[in-house]
Amino acid sequence: DSGVTQTPKHLITATGQRVTLRCSPRSGDLSVYWYQQSLDQGLQFLIQYYNGEERAKGNILERFSAQQFPDLHSELNLSSLELGDSALYFCASSGRGAPPRSDTQYFGPGTRLTVL
Amino acid sequence: AQTVTQSQPEMSVQEAETVTLSCTYDTSESDYYLFWYKQPPSRQMILVIRQEAYKQQNATENRFSVNFQKAAKSFSLKISDSQLGDAAMYFCAWGESRGGSEKLVFGKGTKLTVNP
Numbered sequence: 464d465s466g467v468t469q470t471p472k473h474l475i476t477a478t479g480q481r482v483t484l485r486c487s488p489r490s491g492d493l494s495v496y497w498y499q500q501s502l503d504q505g506l507q508f509l510i511q512y513y514n515g516e517e518r519a520k521g522n523i524l525e526r527f528s529a530q531q532f533p534d535l536h537s538e539l540n541l542s543s544l545e546l547g548d549s550a551l552y553f554c555a556s557s558g559r560g561a562p563p564r565s566d567t568q569y570f571g572p573g574t575r576l577t578v579l
Numbered sequence: 580a581q582t583v584t585q586s587q588p589e590m591s592v593q594e595a596e597t598v599t600l601s602c603t604y605d606t607s608e609s610d611y612y613l614f615w616y617k618q619p620p621s622r623q624m625i626l627v628i629r630q631e632a633y634k635q636q637n638a639t640e641n642r643f644s645v646n647f648q649k650a651a652k653s654f655s656l657k658i659s660d661s662q663l664g665d666a667a668m669y670f671c672a673w674g675e676s677r678g679g680s681e682k683l684v685f686g687k688g689t690k691l692t693v694n695p
Contacts (some may be wrong), residue, residue: 465623496682506670506685519682551622557681567614568674568683570624 466490467556467571475577481542484574488535488556494518495537496557496568497529501550512537513558544578551575581606583673585686592661593694599646600656600689602671612674613647613654614683619667627669630654658691666693 466489476482488495497509508521512531523529526544531537541548552575555568583604592598604613615627630638630647637645642659658665671686 465625494681498683505687506683508682508684511682521682553624555624566681567626567629568681569626570616572621572623575622 465569467554467569469554469571469574471574473575476544477579478544478546480544484539484552486537486554486571489569492556492558494556494558495531496555497539498553499550500553546578549576549578581673581684583671583684583686585671585689587689589690591692591694594661594663596661597657597659598661600669602654602686604652604673606673610676612676614672614674615656616670616672617667661693663693666691
């Protein structure tokens, strides 16, 4: 158990819908990362938050957005869903204490999203 | 842009034998980190080992060790005394260490089968 929790574990929805994925980092971790794992694209970095602020952006679609709340949990919002958005979405956390330098990222169990 | 290449889509090893998984990467950065993550059928991403680029000494964690060749941009993983529980997808990852952004860039993965 990495200490990172993600809900829900599975999500099935229809095209055009909007969903919210939730992540709680390990106790004390300040950074949260979101990754997408799909069969054709592999594991891709989407976005990073550090202590409530956006720190880095990767290949995140405009239909996707994220935020990190004062209690450090994070949510990834996916809207106008398409079939191609079906994937496993991972949250990871790192950075206990002052500015991390490639601190090890610990991954949650993932949310499997299926868009029908 | 940084890239990570795992040239072996699949590997197999006999139980108790040794296997080496290959990884090469491309970066212009001088300060970075490298990781191997394991993803068993449960899909959980589990950290196996981590290497700091500024360290010449190769990292080891019990039966797992790396051969880090910075000039060649090579980072292979050696698994000794392979066990059935080692069967999984193994991902090599490059970690940025700049400006507080620590995104990971992953290879496509190597599927390891352990034969009894």
